[in-house]
Amino acid sequence: MAENKPTVVVGLSGGVDSSVAAYLLKKEGFNVIALFMKNWHDDEVTISDECPWLEDSNDALLVAEKLNIPFQTIDLSEVYKERIVNYMFDEYRNGRTPNPDVLCNREIKFDVFLSIALDLGADFVATGHYCQKGELSHGDKILYQLKAGKDSNKDQSYFLCQLNQHQLSKVLFPIGHLQKSEVRAIAEREGLVTAGKKDSQGLCFIGKVRLPDFLQQQLKPKEGTIIEIAATNPIYNLDKEAMTLSERALAHDYFKDMGKVCGLHKGAHFFTIGQRKGLAVGGTKEPLFVIGTDTVENIIYVGEGNKHPGLFRSALKIEPNDIHWLRSDLILDDEQQMKVKVRIRYRQPLQEATLIKKSDGLYIDFEQSQSAITSGQFAAWYSEDELLGSGVIS
Secondary structure, three states: OHHHOOEEEEEOOOOHHHHHHHHHHHHOOOEEEEEEEEOOOOOOOOOOOOOHHHHHHHHHHHHHHHHOOOEEEEEOHHHHHHHHHHHHHHHHHOOOOOOHHHHHHHHHHHHHHHHHHHHOOOOEEEOOOOEEEEEEEEOOEEEEEEEEOOOOOOOOHHHHOOOOHHHHHOEEOOOOOOOHHHHHHHHHHOOOOOOOOOOOOOEOOOEOOOHHHHHHOOOOOOOEEEEEOOOOOHHHOOOHHHOOHHHHOOOOOOOHHHOEEEEEEOOHHHOOOOOOOOOOOOOOOOOEEEEEEEOOOOEEEEEEOOOOHHHEEEEEEEOHHHEEEOOHHHOOOOOOEEEEEEEOOOOOOOEEEEEEEEOOEEEEEEEEEEEOOOOOOEEEEEEOOEEEEEEEOO
16 A cells, blocks of 8 residues: 555654654655654764664564554755854854744755755655645745644744745645644553653753753853943933834844843853853842843843843844745845734744835834844744745845
8 A cells, every 4th residue: 555655764763753754654645754863973063972863763663563654764964064153153153143943944854855865765754843835836836835733833934934946845734734732642552761751951952951051062152241221321312213124123232331230151152142051140139131242352241131122123134145935936026015923933823014125125114122032043034834034034
């Protein structure tokens, strides 16, 4: 029966989601092959004393044996280091905050891994992502849609915001229509070893590591000052109504003489906008938040309380080369606008906004000012439950 069915290569990660994805495809009669991606073995950068990828690889193998599907491990650690890790270090060094999970999907899972799968003769690849795929006719061709997962608490469409039409045409999301609780129940019922396994919290495909620990092994600590900017600083008294869109999309420029030194830090490149933890400065009524970083002068600027005006902006900009549309039929020309819903980080509730295309880039104008808009992160825009496009915040 499986002979005439399409061949699907499943990225089996050793977690419950990809395990159930593989089970469902097998049950539907697909010819299923499981591949485990090993993405890390760099002894120069120790991840932790544990060896999570080994444990995950063993769990993936046990699931493949239980489902009676072929299993293979592929070593992508070199390309992962080159495309993800080096990029991450460069971005942090330059005071930007990258999103390794979005990059990992674009560069590894749906590029290198997809190519390997297609070379093996696969018709599709499948993952355990909580999102759904749709299609519609546009003229004489089919356009593929990326839609949110049914389980709104687990929806992972944001992480796939950089996919293109070719990648979408070749991917299946077998669990996108299910709730997480249903996925666990299926794994339990089928006796899969991953049924009760916790969701991974570490870096995409690297495992149980705290990001600061990881960064400190390449970016050396360097002591600098923390400067507190008062909420009453004249920089915040600008007339927002009189400002242009491009002015509203700019981050505030801070200088040493604008505030008071309130502490020391171990390197501005370890901090990101909106960060509260790790500052180790006491004596304030409300917690301090990072409102600006200067990696050249090695200074962190902070403000007191989560309502501090330095945290908020009503617009952001995406440079022309960083604009990415999943739906090519919706691309905006200069001076065109589109009402959308936007998120600027995973799990953020969707925000009402207008996309405005200008000759110097794409602007997102929010109805409500947004906290901690961070350069290097991705903004993704939606219509209803469909992700239409995304871009790197400049």
